[in-house]
Amino acid sequence: MRPDNHRLSPRRTASGWFARLFNPRTGDEQSAAHDRADDNVDIELPRPLTTQRIADDLSRRGYKFRIDHDGDVTGTWDGNRFWFLLLGEHDEILQIRGRWAGNLSASSRLGVLQATNDWNRERIWPKVYARPEAHGLTLYSEVSVDFEHGATDDQLAQTVSCGLVTAAQFFASVAALTPPEISDDAR
Template identity: 25%
Template sequence: MSIDPSSIPSFGVPQPPAGGGGRPAGPPPIVVPDQNLVTQLLDQMQLKHVVDEEGDLVAPWDGFRVYYMFRGDQKELFAVRAFYDRPYTLEQKGEILDLIDEWNRETLWPKVYTHTHEDGVVRLIGECQMIIGTGVNIDYFITTTANWTQAAVGFEQWIVERLGLQEDIEEIDGEGDGDGDGPAED
């Protein structure tokens, strides 16, 4: 399974309604993003998504999930978090920390960290956050959310390459049948 971050469809500024004059000249509007806006964005990006039991939007891929969450008393914090399913042992944690330190130094997002479960299994989480409570330029929000999504996918590809796991993954996927290039089908 190889995931090509460029396989996430690009999109532009939302189109003006038919027959309308379009957006007036000047800066794009300031909005307070909400789950409906993110749902529209994921639809535009043609990404499969669901709402989980906690009410967060989730876009599933093979091997990880990307969550779109609003947090805070007034939902003033927007976070995109990727939960990577591949387990690591405590013995591997040092190597994994070295790799994610390298990623975090060389990239803007997502910032990746480990989470060690009570049973000793280590998993990776990637996270990006934006304060949105007073509003944000809609074009900035859309572009940033799409870039964060693409970067979460890109991290999965990067870690697979760095750990030399591509052949193992292709064997699991049925000898590299190409099914792992996009969002998971649930």
Template identity: 40%
Template sequence: MGWFRQRARRWWSGTRPVTGTPEVGVDDADLHERVAELLARELGTVEHRSAAPTPVSPARIASWMTDNQFSYFVDNDGDLGGLWRGRLFYFFLFGAQSEILQVRGQWHRELAIERLEEVLDLCNEWNAERIWPKAYARVRDNGRVHVVAEVATDLEHGATDAQLSQILFCGLSTGSMLFDALDERYPDPAGAAP
């Protein structure tokens, strides 16, 4: 390695000599520690890896709910669900190895079929302006319009507890934001005083 390459390597790795003399024998552990110190100084803190990602399971989701003091239930199909702010949310695992986590919420009200076009416009506008949740409408067998919020994440390589928590909170909070927008657009007539 030439003089210029050694000098550039020392500069990029943070091992450039203060006195002008070359630094010899810097091992990988020292280099890693210096990079961590540089990141801590520049960014404030360095997140240490506390756990390796592990597969997501219904038991981990239920444990997260318990840890966060959320009430939940398991329905007849074995799916986890719960009510948040009066809205029903389910937590599904899809895929060949149950690697896709989906947080799906339902708005607590239904609309008349005559409002389908405006609800579809509202969902399309929401999806065009925001990343989460995916918003869509379904027409039930009884002809009523049902609005759904959905956040899906491929977790093929698993997730740490912190990552899982962030995904679950994202699904719940962004779904609630969509439902709040629907409540504002379509106020409950029974909620107003006569």
């Protein structure tokens, strides 16, 4: 049971472990400071993921997006299409999937597969892969996080940032190595 002076609210304003890490104190001093800090700390409890929470996070950042016909949040960042998908039996898995705006010829398949394999071997995020589509090979990125027990607003924001930033890094690195495409009309 919590004492009456503890409040649970939607946001946590301080992190005890983080403060202790950067403000080391001795035993009694630390214990007294911790007790005082607990009296004034708002704790955000994890909440289930929803499309609305994702939309709210993107809106707070000033990003433009829309809800597609499947009910998924989608938008473009640096010309690349991204989807914010809720997967799993209870919509507990947030997947941020990006599609590179460019296309590669089928003849570049071996080089593309080597590049995606190198990326996946050297980095945790995002998982990247190539997929054949109507106009050649296209590249995708995915960051998936299981929030079975819910997520705080900070956890959701961090996951969204990770999905967008790491994918943008991958897409930019591929774009920098890719020669401009020559359309069939120009030949």
